[in-house]
Amino acid sequence: MKQFIKSFCVAAVAVGISASASAGNITVKGSDTLLILAQKWAENYMGSHADVKISVTGGGTGTGFAALQNQTTDLCDASRKAKAAEIANCIKAFNARPTEYKVALDGLSVYVNPESPLKELTVAQVGDIFTGKTKNWKEVGGPDAPITLYSRENSSGTYEFFKEHVLKGHDFAASAQTMPGTAAIVQAVLKDKYGIGYGGAAYGGGTKQLSIKKDDTSPAIDPTENNVESGTYPIWRYLYVYVNPALDKGDIAAYLNWIRSDDGQKYVKEVGYFPLPKNLRN
Amino acid sequence: MGIHRGHQARPVEWLAEKFIFLVSLSAIVMVFLIFLFVAREALPLFFGETNTALVQKPIPTADLEKLSPAKLQQYLELTPAQFAAMDKDTLKSLMDVKQEAQDEVPEEFRNDPDARINTTEWRYLVLPHQWNHYDKPEYIWQPVGQIQKYNIIPLLVGTLKTTLIGLLFAVPLSVGAAIYVSQMARPKMREIIKPTIELLSGIPSVVVGFFALLVMATVLQKVFGYQTRLNAFVAGIALGFAVIPVIFSIAEDALTSVPRAYTQAALALGASRWQTAWQIVLPAALPGVFAATVLGFGRAIGETMIVLMVCSASVMSWSIFDSARSITTTIAAEMAEAVSGGPHYRILFMLGALLFAVTFVSNMVAGAVIQRFKLKLEGKR
Incomplete structure (x- = not known):
């Protein structure tokens, strides 16, 4: 029995290590407004980049920021700008302001x-x-x-x-x-x-x-x-993605660049939002 | 302790016993932990540590050196551990954020007297206040916006309104059905009716809400002809459907378990079936029926999805044909977007604690009342 428990523990630790070490896992959490678009992006990006795994969940912009500051998500989708209190929470958690990217228009x-x-x-x-x-x-x-x-x-x-x-x-x-x-x-x-x-x-x-x-x-x-x-229609807004600047490199940076490229922006229209103007694209 | 009656307990039995003990212990621990968590999150509100005043005088970042550490820590809302771990640059950027928040306040609100009010003080939470741009003092729940208004009275009224309508609808129907099924129905009839009513409890409340939103709201509006299509009345009736099986099955059990000797004696003395049921069996089963009602109340006040789907405007009105917003709906709908640790978040937890307290007290009162009923029925008082 003891032997069994011991080997079980070893196996569990090994699985845990391999899971966290495997490169290219991106978690996205936040706004329900952006959820469908984020899923669309993730699917299409994973289609062309087999080594990257992106998991997208909703829950609301506030939930996304809470996860960002607890560092349980890499990217936070937001349908509004971060509030001062949320920026302050991020600074308290990882000593830096979250980086803001505009990703679409609504x-x-x-x-x-x-x-x-x-x-x-x-x-x-x-x-x-x-x-x-x-x-x-x-x-x-x-x-x-x-x-x-x-x-x-x-x-x-x-x-x-x-x-x-x-x-x-x-x-x-x-x-x-x-x-x-x-x-x-x-x-x-x-x-x-x-x-x-x-x-x-x-x-x-x-x-x-x-x-x-x-x-x-x-x-x-x-x-x-x-x-x-x-911008001639008077009621419109940006949709955002926020990221911890320390994580904004490698796969995550590549993914964010792709979202804001012409390639990524072409999916925006499919879900009912509007692509970024050319000067804000990547 | 345990199974030691004449023979040595087998290891499996011993394990099973310990396991069951652990399970029951974990239930107690869970209840305690949940309560502790809810209370902890709501606590800063009770100590007046939250401040929602829109316009606050920020301390210029350049004055960082002049501030005493204790004051700085309080100003930036840091815990001592967080404060100790921070270097000067981080503190500076935190102060910048405070400054920016003030710079973002629209011009119009800078001179608004409401912008200097800490809206999480108790008098703004429970008493009406005449806000700028309003003609008279009002109870307002509008937690999102420049000036956050957190009056909880519309939510309490909304909760009571929908719950009471639901109970008024469900109690007579389900107790009536229970009397019929347990006392008057022929066995064949009973075998059809009882499982059918109990099947109602198997319908997920989101489905009941969906049905109420699309079908009941339209039908009831046609029948009663009120203006607001989705209102507390529709929500109450839909809640009733969720509560009926709860009250019915417990009341029916209570009525069935009245000793047959009572019924037989009444019938032998020449009482009709109806007289027996109404004057003998129902009074004897009253504690059980009352317990059923209280459980129904707990179910109704805690029900979220139905009220969320049918109506949720936080109107301060006792009219049953106006909309209503219940506490559970508010928590479910707003928690996801509240800034964690912010005043809105704390108030939602406070509402959760309030709901917990209400059901706890109602259960306790019900327990006491049932005890008294029982003693009275058994002739001990």
Whole structure:
């Protein structure tokens, strides 16, 4: 028995050592927004680099940063910039700021029911609608009916971005219903004649996506690919990958370079986001 | 201790006994560890060690030399061990980060009186406050944003609302079904109904939530004609479906285990079946039925997925046709994105501890009440 336990321990240690020593294991954790894209990247990269193994998990941007600072992940996907507290935590954990890479663009559209006569709104009008200042469609040129708001869970990077940049930091109306995902918002808006929601520009299937004016005087812009990539559509954001600078070498650096190359960027469009402008690519 | 009755315990039996002892011990240890973990994560909140004020006066990085080590350590929120291990450059970059965080605050918020409030103080957690841009004092849960608002009252109200609606719906139905199955149904009928109701508990709650989201919400809206499609009422009814099998199976057991002598005596004295069930069996089984209800309450208050899927706007309203957000939903939905160790994270743990306390106290009270009922029924008081 003792002999058995001894040999078992030796075997376990050997397995452990060989697992940690085998080169080219990259772990990616973080934003659920980026999850599908990250998986796509990983699959295609592993297809051409047989010696590299990439495992991708979601869980949320915050979870990703927690893992980055505990050094249980190599790369952290983020749908928002790192917060000061998270950077401070990283410095406390590994004495350096995490390196930030922009990896894709995301445009956010405002969805309404296809039956709505509305075509365009200014950013400020959208903000007023979601803070609850504007309660009736007729105030923005629609029918005389109350507006039903559909928003995201506050854990979503989309929620946070919308709050900071469209609501200008003000609170969402308490009556805004929080939906578990963009698909749920689209479903709800399709069922609700007087509903309004927001989400990724590529996910609005079936709803009417409003043209957005930056302010009263500027032209209304459709959330199309060209407009988002050129930055003329006013509601867009970057998606990021963060990495511990000490690990940013060898396989990991090569993978990050590939993601930001023309080759990697061509997968971005397949999952509904927008590729980086040429000057930010690698 | 153990198996020593007249013969030497066999080694296998001895092993089995020790193993079972270890398993039960590990359960106790687990409960204790979980509680310890939750309490530890929430503790800084109780000591007032979190500060969420948006605008804080940063100390210029150049003043690093002038600060006493103790003050610096407190300013940078470091543990003594972390502080001791750090060199000057790291400290400097930490101070830079503090400065940058202040520089990023939008102009509009710099002069906002709310930006100087530490929103994790108790009065902001439980009392209404008139925030800037609001007309009157309000309870607001909006933990993400420039000014983080952590009022937990809407969550408590939301939890109570959905739980009570669920119980009001489930208790009469399941106790009624239990009385019918245990007292009145013919054996054949019983063999169909009992397993069918108990099968309900086999449906994963996420599926119940899904069904409620897509089907029940629409049907109930058509029947009752309220404005908000997804609200506490729909969530409560869906919760009821999750709770019914719990209450039913325990209540049914309690009713069945009432001695047959009671029933037979009542029937012999000329009582009808209904009178027997209602006036003899049900009172005799009341402790069991009550225990079933309390367990149902625990199940309902701890249920996450159904409420998460059906409604989750943190509205402060007692109307059952408004939306609601329960504590469990909040923890499940927000924990993943909270900065670990930050105020939001601490408050979510505090909510977890609160939930634990509520179920613990309700179980204890239920235990005491059941004891009293039992003594009364047995004529000892």
